[in-house]
Amino acid sequence: MPAPSKQTARRLLLVTSATFASLALTAPVTLAAPTPTPTATSPSPSSPAPSSPAPSGAASGKPSASGSPTPAPPAGMSSVGGEALGRPGPQVQLAGGAPVLPKDLTARSWIVADAESGQVLAAQNAHWRLPPASTLKMLFADTLLPKFPRATQYKVKPADLADVGSGSSMVGIKENETYSVHDLWLGVFLRSGNDAVHVLSAMNGGVPGTVAQMNEHAEELQALDTHVVSPDGYDAPGQVSSAYDLTLFARSGLQKKDFREYCSTLRAKFPGETTKNKKGKTKRGTFEIQNTNRLLTGDYDISQYQGIAGVKNGNTTNAGATFTGVAERDGRVLLVTVMNPGKDDHNEVYKETAALFDWGFAAAGKVTPIGELVPPKSAAQASAQPGAKPSGDAGGEAGGAAAGSGKPVAGAVAERGSGGVGTALAITGGVLVLLAGAAFLVNRRWPLPDLVRRRR
Numbered sequence: 001m002p003a004p005s006k007q008t009a010r011r012l013l014l015v016t017s018a019t020f021a022s023l024a025l026t027a028p029v030t031l032a033a034p035t036p037t038p039t040a041t042s043p044s045p046s047s048p049a050p051s052s053p054a055p056s057g058a059a060s061g062k063p064s065a066s067g068s069p070t071p072a073p074p075a076g077m078s079s080v081g082g083e084a085l086g087r088p089g090p091q092v093q094l095a096g097g098a099p100v101l102p103k104d105l106t107a108r109s110w111i112v113a114d115a116e117s118g119q120v121l122a123a124q125n126a127h128w129r130l131p132p133a134s135t136l137k138m139l140f141a142d143t144l145l146p147k148f149p150r151a152t153q154y155k156v157k158p159a160d161l162a163d164v165g166s167g168s169s170m171v172g173i174k175e176n177e178t179y180s181v182h183d184l185w186l187g188v189f190l191r192s193g194n195d196a197v198h199v200l201s202a203m204n205g206g207v208p209g210t211v212a213q214m215n216e217h218a219e220e221l222q223a224l225d226t227h228v229v230s231p232d233g234y235d236a237p238g239q240v241s242s243a244y245d246l247t248l249f250a251r252s253g254l255q256k257k258d259f260r261e262y263c264s265t266l267r268a269k270f271p272g273e274t275t276k277n278k279k280g281k282t283k284r285g286t287f288e289i290q291n292t293n294r295l296l297t298g299d300y301d302i303s304q305y306q307g308i309a310g311v312k313n314g315n316t317t318n319a320g321a322t323f324t325g326v327a328e329r330d331g332r333v334l335l336v337t338v339m340n341p342g343k344d345d346h347n348e349v350y351k352e353t354a355a356l357f358d359w360g361f362a363a364a365g366k367v368t369p370i371g372e373l374v375p376p377k378s379a380a381q382a383s384a385q386p387g388a389k390p391s392g393d394a395g396g397e398a399g400g401a402a403a404g405s406g407k408p409v410a411g412a413v414a415e416r417g418s419g420g421v422g423t424a425l426a427i428t429g430g431v432l433v434l435l436a437g438a439a440f441l442v443n444r445r446w447p448l449p450d451l452v453r454r455r456r
């Protein structure tokens with residue numbers, strides 16, 4: 001489905017004052033989002049204690065339906081992406097004909113953004129530092145996906161799985177069995193397998209080095225609310241992110257062909273254990289794994305969301321349910337992140353996400369954006385130089401499209417055993433940047449494949 005030319009033309013012709021752009025690009029973001037320094041016994045005020053139960057109720061500081069108090073968001077949060085994004089409570093600027101925000105939203109934090117332009121349409125506590133659960137795997141994938149060809153084979157050692165957390169979600173990796181990198185990424189995305197994360201981390205030199213690289217990449221993406229302790233999102237003291245940062249991770253990851261493929265795959269065959277028959281002949285079977293993203297697969301109490309294309313869900317004791325999704329409708333692509341709904345209803349995080357998607361598609365063009373998804377540091381710096389070309393950093397992929405061409409190329413469909421309606425997503429990220437102090441702006445594009453649908 002080609003992007004609408006009128007919409008693209010409007011974005012390309014958008015002109016704002018150079019003064020405003022300069023302020024936006026040179027703001028001292030490190031002051032707005034200081035590096036977290038929590039401890040196991042004294043958690044930061046913006047995140048619940050590691051030993052606390054999964055919270056319930058809206059993030060208002062009032063008692064929940066169960067009677068237990070819920071924490072209120074910090075009075076002052078990061079202003080990366082816009083001042084309004086640092087304010088507590090719902091933030092939206094409705095214009096004529098715009099629908100009101102959905103009722104009965106109970107999530108502590110959420111954000112609705114245009115994935116193409118980066119405009120934030122509405123948000124609540126977007127920079128509240130909260131435990132991210134397995135949505136942190138988006139950053140893990142965005143950091144490690146370029147490192148290993150998908151056909152690479154790896155034999156799992158016992159030490160690779162030694163530190164997987166108790167009660168972790170697992171895809172079923174066995175010691176002393178060999179898996180391809182492609183298999184491992186399917187385990188990460190479809191089953192949120194912490195065992196697959198630890199094996200890939202072992203291939204990358206170990207968990208500590210992988211964590212350091214993830215933190216470094218988060219800083220490059222200007223995701224300054226994020227502090228990684230465990231690469232799989234498993235609850236750990238001091239591990240935090242925000243709805244804003246998770247949306248940055250999704251937007252960056254979706255620049256990668258493999259990322260789009262894996263996050264939109266419904267089901268796949270995964271290698272099982274090698275067995276030997278009575279004659280001594282070995283055989284290795286397979287079993288089916290299915291994506292746990294219920295907006296992608298549907299469930300008994302929720303339908304598959306029209307136009308959904310991923311991205312990642314999560315759920316732990318401290319984080320509650322978290323989810324970042326991307327969907328397309330009528331040529332418009334939206335990103336929605338929801339963190340920790342207060343209601344404990346089944347699939348509540350998906351229901352609130354669907355409501356925000358519906359609102360976002362209805363409100364697009366009828367609201368004044370309250371902020372933006374900022375570009376990676378290197379992109380902003382490179383684009384600020386005269387004659388600079390768009391960089392492939394922070395999610396670019398070789399062979400995707402000619403740099404700066406803005407032309408979509410054929411999207412990838414998931415291989416081997418995938419089924420259902422998945423979508424390999426294309427996003428052209430429009431980032432306005434100041435050109436060498438001149439009083440005009442250019443549009444930085446991320447050319448990507450057009451939306452491709454896979455049907456049964």
